[in-house]
Amino acid sequence: MENSEKTMLKEFAPQIERTGIQGYAWIAFLLAVIGLGVYAFIQQVTKGHVVTGMRDNVVWGIYIVNFIFFMGVSYAGALISGTLHLFKTAWRKPIIRMAEFITVISLLIGPGYILLCIGRLDKLHYLVLHGRIQSPITWDVIAISTDIFGCFIFLYLAILRDIANMRDFEELQLPKWRKKLYKIMSLGYTGTEEQKKRLERATDIMATMVIAIAIIVYSVLAWIFSVTLQPGWHSTIFGPYFVIAAVYSGSAVLILAMWFFRKVYHLEQYITKKHFVSVGLIMLVLAAFFGYFTFSDYLTKWYGSEKNDELLIQLLFKEFYWPFIISNYIGVLLPLIVVGIAKFRTIPNITLTAVVVIVALWLNRYLIVVPTLQSPYLPIQDSRTEWSIYSSTWVEWSLTAAGIALFCLLFTLASKFIPIVSIAGNTQEAKPEDVLV
Amino acid sequence: MEEEQNNKKNSRRQFLKKGLLAGAVAAAGGGLLQAYSETPGSGEKVKVMTTNGEIMEVDKAMLKLPRVSIEESHQGIPGKKFVMVIDLAKCKNARKCVQACQRAHHLPKSQEFMKVYLLQDSEKTSPYWFPKPCFHCDNPLCVSVCPVGATFKRSDGIVLIDNNRCIGCKFCMTGCPYSTRVFAWKHYSEYDEDKEPYSPEASSPGKEGTVSKCDFCPDLIRVGKVPYCVSACPMGVIYFGDVDEDTVTNGTETFQFSELIRDRAGYRYLEVLGTRPCVYYLPPVERQFPVDRGFNDLDESVKNRYLNTPYAKKHKL
Numbered sequence: 001m002e003n004s005e006k007t008m009l010k011e012f013a014p015q016i017e018r019t020g021i022q023g024y025a026w027i028a029f030l031l032a033v034i035g036l037g038v039y040a041f042i043q044q045v046t047k048g049h050v051v052t053g054m055r056d057n058v059v060w061g062i063y064i065v066n067f068i069f070f071m072g073v074s075y076a077g078a079l080i081s082g083t084l085h086l087f088k089t090a091w092r093k094p095i096i097r098m099a100e101f102i103t104v105i106s107l108l109i110g111p112g113y114i115l116l117c118i119g120r121l122d123k124l125h126y127l128v129l130h131g132r133i134q135s136p137i138t139w140d141v142i143a144i145s146t147d148i149f150g151c152f153i154f155l156y157l158a159i160l161r162d163i164a165n166m167r168d169f170e171e172l173q174l175p176k177w178r179k180k181l182y183k184i185m186s187l188g189y190t191g192t193e194e195q196k197k198r199l200e201r202a203t204d205i206m207a208t209m210v211i212a213i214a215i216i217v218y219s220v221l222a223w224i225f226s227v228t229l230q231p232g233w234h235s236t237i238f239g240p241y242f243v244i245a246a247v248y249s250g251s252a253v254l255i256l257a258m259w260f261f262r263k264v265y266h267l268e269q270y271i272t273k274k275h276f277v278s279v280g281l282i283m284l285v286l287a288a289f290f291g292y293f294t295f296s297d298y299l300t301k302w303y304g305s306e307k308n309d310e311l312l313i314q315l316l317f318k319e320f321y322w323p324f325i326i327s328n329y330i331g332v333l334l335p336l337i338v339v340g341i342a343k344f345r346t347i348p349n350i351t352l353t354a355v356v357v358i359v360a361l362w363l364n365r366y367l368i369v370v371p372t373l374q375s376p377y378l379p380i381q382d383s384r385t386e387w388s389i390y391s392s393t394w395v396e397w398s399l400t401a402a403g404i405a406l407f408c409l410l411f412t413l414a415s416k417f418i419p420i421v422s423i424a425g426n427t428q429e430a431k432p433e434d435v436l437v
Numbered sequence: 438m439e440e441e442q443n444n445k446k447n448s449r450r451q452f453l454k455k456g457l458l459a460g461a462v463a464a465a466g467g468g469l470l471q472a473y474s475e476t477p478g479s480g481e482k483v484k485v486m487t488t489n490g491e492i493m494e495v496d497k498a499m500l501k502l503p504r505v506s507i508e509e510s511h512q513g514i515p516g517k518k519f520v521m522v523i524d525l526a527k528c529k530n531a532r533k534c535v536q537a538c539q540r541a542h543h544l545p546k547s548q549e550f551m552k553v554y555l556l557q558d559s560e561k562t563s564p565y566w567f568p569k570p571c572f573h574c575d576n577p578l579c580v581s582v583c584p585v586g587a588t589f590k591r592s593d594g595i596v597l598i599d600n601n602r603c604i605g606c607k608f609c610m611t612g613c614p615y616s617t618r619v620f621a622w623k624h625y626s627e628y629d630e631d632k633e634p635y636s637p638e639a640s641s642p643g644k645e646g647t648v649s650k651c652d653f654c655p656d657l658i659r660v661g662k663v664p665y666c667v668s669a670c671p672m673g674v675i676y677f678g679d680v681d682e683d684t685v686t687n688g689t690e691t692f693q694f695s696e697l698i699r700d701r702a703g704y705r706y707l708e709v710l711g712t713r714p715c716v717y718y719l720p721p722v723e724r725q726f727p728v729d730r731g732f733n734d735l736d737e738s739v740k741n742r743y744l745n746t747p748y749a750k751k752h753k754l
């Protein structure tokens with residue numbers, strides 16, 4: 001271990017050694033929210049899916065929206081950290097670990113939501129036992145499990161050197177089992193030239209793989225919708241559109257995580273305005289792409305509109321007016337203005353924009369899933385409003401909140417296990433000329 | 438060759454005979470409906486309620502349809518290719534098809550395998566009642582997208598669901614462009630009425646958390662009868678038959694399928710989607726009833742579902 005790394009580890013030691021009263025309160029709060037989710041889940045299992053707002057027309061509700069959303073967020077690491085790693089961008093160092101954690105944690109939560117949509121969880125193993133390759137769901141099962149596997153390896157390779165650092169840092173005041181865990185997990189890495197070379201090579205390969213797998217996963221997810229004949233879903237642009245929307249949401253979540261950890265762990269020295277502006281600029285470019293794809297999709301639906309496309313667009317501009325404006329206008333224009341104009345580029349402004357983008361993209365997925373199911377080819381003729389208009393119930397909202405809480409909890413625990421800023425190789429501030437801006 | 442033709446003729450004659458038999462059963466009151474009460478002791482005769490609401494005594498054995506195993510239900514009935522023709526000129530939304538189907542499949546009120554829509558293609562075109570079963574498409578998207586092979590297409594054209602296999606992902610429900618499939622959002626008490634072992638051919642007893650739909654009643658077809666909706670319809674709106682034998686019957690009338698389609702300009706709904714349905718419609722020309730007749734004698738909840746249609750709004754029904 002280099003001396004500079006040691007100094008840095010010393011600085012991060014309190015974060016790992018101790019959890020303050022605030023920290024415990026935070027964890028207790030998250031556990032309470034998750035507990036509510038567990039209760040809601042028990043309700044759903046015992047009483048049936050009737051406790052949700054889903055019915056025969058809108059068969060998929062906010063569970064699927066959350067699924068798409070979390071899978072999208074997992075892109076923050078996959079594409080952003082993968083790309084930044086491959087291009088050897090110098091400023092990535094302090095934020096890349098957050099991006100990698102975002103990837104793996106949201107990747108663990110996302111698929112959980114699709115399980116909530118499944119009527120017979122007791123037969124889930126049939127997906128493997130009787131799997132049929134014709135079905136896009138089978139593609140999804142293969143793609144997501146490959147993605148989880150690949151992203152775990154990528155994350156592990158990325159934190160390996162720091163695990164070894166933790167093992168070698170004797171001043172660290174931790175229980176014995178934790179020290180032992182570091183020892184086991186470091187796989188005997190001591191930082192010999194040979195090991196360094198191999199690790200670097202493996203990381204390069206995995207960074208490339210993770211980018212490719214992530215594109216496939218998100219396209220497959222989009223195809224679940226676009227292979228059907230439903231108005232609004234049956235679109236060739238959906239694959240790339242979903243990919244762009246995913247990276248876009250990932251960049252916003254990364255900014256939010258940067259802001260949060262900078263505040264809580266006082267990382268002002270490591271995560272500077274430069275980082276916010278750099279990731280902000282990535283977000284800006286993605287906003288432009290996202291706006292372009294959205295525009296293309298709706299323009300073609302509106303211009304030469306078939307009857308059902310017309311009905312769908314009417315619905316979007318009537319019943320879903322505000323969500324539509326927030327997701328497809330504000331969600332596109334705000335980053336262009338705030339990050340695009342130099343004098344607006346402050347840390348609070350960029351963070352606030354990121355929050356708006358996150359909300360906008362969640363709504364964007366809602367607008368993809370729900371209105372289409374509410375305007376099928378055969379008009380819905382039902383006297384029961386809950387069967388024709390989707391309205392999510394407390395069960396669905398509790399489980400949504402539980403997912404977000406679980407995300408925060410796992411992130412918090414991860415930051416207690418290993419410094420949230422990569423220490424190995426991060427011993428000096430990136431030189432200004434390395435930075436994009 | 439000659440023998441083959443003879444065989445074909447024979448089987449057509451047989452089908453006609455069976456169709457007529459089914460017609461006779463229908464005339465006698467729809468038959469095969471919900472057991473009303475069992476005569477204690479003997480266990481041989483049971484009282485049944487017919488579609489007309491009359492009660493009659495029949496042999497208990499008549500009520501029980503043989504149920505084939507799940508494995509067998511994957512095989513179509515050999516040499517058959519089933520088709521349905523629905524005559525929109527005759528439908529007045531009497532809803533007997535819906536009720537008979539629900540009773541026979543032990544469905545709760547909220548689950549309809551057969552739905553009747555009030556459609557109007559555009560503002561100036563005429564409204565009409567549109568009974569809609571499963572179309573048993575020859576290019577079924579629901580079958581393609583099923584991840585576990587729970588829904589399958591048989592050699593006789595019927596698309597069935599194996600509820601023991603179904604994991605309830607509902608992908609088939611979004612895959613079907615005709616909103617045909619229904620989901621069991623909870624366990625309905627009606628499912629418990631059926632004490633027989635489950636068979637995909639009977640689509641009963643239903644299972645919570647799985648998808649089901651109209652099955653063309655292969656259990657009835659196997660004993661030479663037509664589906665419940667066909668025999669229950671007082672107007673003879675629905676015809677059922679075999680494409681290869683070129684015959685369809687509503688129980689009382691029998692037609693040559695190709696002639697009927699040719700003479701009455703039969704069509705398939707939303708042909709443009711390329712799903713190739715096995716259900717044909719005869720356009721609502723020279724109607725036997727005004728559309729408004731379909732609003733008579735409806736339950737409030739059923740009537741309400743049509744009140745939002747442009748037609749009902751315009752005529753303040």
